[in-house]
Amino acid sequence: MLADPAWILLLGALPVPLLRGRWRTVWMLALPVVALVLLWTLPEGSAGTFEVFGLTLEPMRVDALGRVFATVFLIAACLGLVYSLHEHRPMQQIATLAYAGAAVGGVLAGDLLTLFICWELVGIASVVLVFARGTDRSFRAGQRYLVVQVLSGILLLAGIALWVRDGHGLAFEYIGLDGFSGGLILFAVGIKAAFPVVHAWLPDIYPEAGVVGTVILSTFTTKFAIYVLARGFADTELLVWVGAVMAVFPIFYALIENDLRRVLVYSLINQLGFIVVGIGIGGELGVNGAVAHAFAHILYKSLLFMAMGAVLFRVGTIKGSELGGLYRSMPQTAVFCMIGAASTAAVPLFSGFATKSMIMDAAGQEHRLVLWLVLLLSSVGVLLHTGIKIPYIAFFGRDRGHRVAEAPINMRVAMGLSAAACLVIGIVPGLLYNILPFAVDYSPYTTAHVVNQLQLLIFAALAFTVLIRTGRYPPELRSVNLDADVLYRKSAPYLWRTALAGVAGIRAALPRERVAVLRAKAARPLRPDGRFAELWSTGTTVWWLSIALGLVLLFSLL
Known part of the structure; x- marks a missing residue:
């Protein structure tokens, strides 16, 4: 049990309330580092099985797919803990460690029962992070979030029970959609992966968490669901078109949204769409592209949430209609935000370019012209609503007169490390390619790739400039945008x-x-x-x- 990296975080969280000052800091930051070292010293294969009521359980199985997700989860946990050091709330820090530990345990689970247990632990820990903000809005949001987590868990448990009843056993391998049980499991996973229509909990809940809570939430829940899709539903045609819809519809919400953290949440759904498309296409290039983009996405999206969290921490608002000109007061945060935005927009030499191009090429090699055009259109939207809008509105738009201090040093260290990771992946993508599930024979830096992407970026930036200058870009207004949840609410x-x-x-x-x-x-x-x-x-x-x-x-x- 102690050889499982997840247990290092889960058990290591227990003494956190008893520690003070530097001892607590050192202890918390050491846990994900030790777990990461252990992860990469473990040999591939099962750590052993045992029988329970005639069913075979395999609590830990290490392979390339699980290891790459566990790696980025541990890196993100360490960065999130650094970002949170200015706060001294043990419950939030315990929840962060438990959240990360459960996610790591889930991606290393070899059987569906262990997966379900980790699925529920992830849900519980994430709900605590929403409640931790301590406001009436966060309390009500946390209640709604709890409903979503419980509903997803119920459906997953029912699907697993039917899967076992059909004689498939508990081994967590490919599931597919051949039977009703597989469809039920997919629906449960789709709720947490923010599939269309059942996605509305994501923009409803995440922005209501605290400055640190939103950063942590952006990392684990949806990407854990992405891992389950990659393991159990690769090469499923339905996911191709589900992902395509996910990549397109958030663009329109992000363009009109005033809350910049909600803009990032819609951008998160958009990027999940690209990843789901890669999983649906399947094959070595499709799965590698999806996994690589999930890895990069966790880092650059965390960076953007960190930057917006720093703005909220210093200014007290994250409304685009109330921000602008902050580059004068928070120049370092502005630079980190631009690096995250460039990574999201897949600018060459940044991480998004090295990973998203694999998914685009997978669609091209399958001769899916319509799908490729949909992803191309989505790439333009990403630049408009995140690549340009976020840094422009917050830091370079109309000066609202905010003169504040730069973000606390621990926040800047976390943002700096995240920004460095985005640049390293973009400049030396082979470091990431070498740990992907399948051997990679791919180079993103071909003349065609670079020229096509630069053309796309230049014309999209030109369109943004024209829209801003002519007053046709959707203005930042105090408003409430209705989403799919209005249907059932x-x-x-x-x-x-x-x-x-x-x-x-x-x-x-x-x-x-x-x-x-x-x-x-x-x-x-x-x-x-x-x-x-x-x-x-x-x-x-x-x-x-x-x-x-x-x-x-x-x-x-x-």
């Missing part, structure tokens, strides 16, 4: 009240004797000789328990 309570009124009306219209007969028929399955008294298989039991828990969750929300 408005319709669910209405349908519930309508159903109650309908039942009450029917009951009032029927004679009392008829109501008694109907009640007796409804209660018949609950009698000792009824349907619910029969012996059920384990899979059927878990399925009905999942439905019951889901109904309780829905009623509590209503």
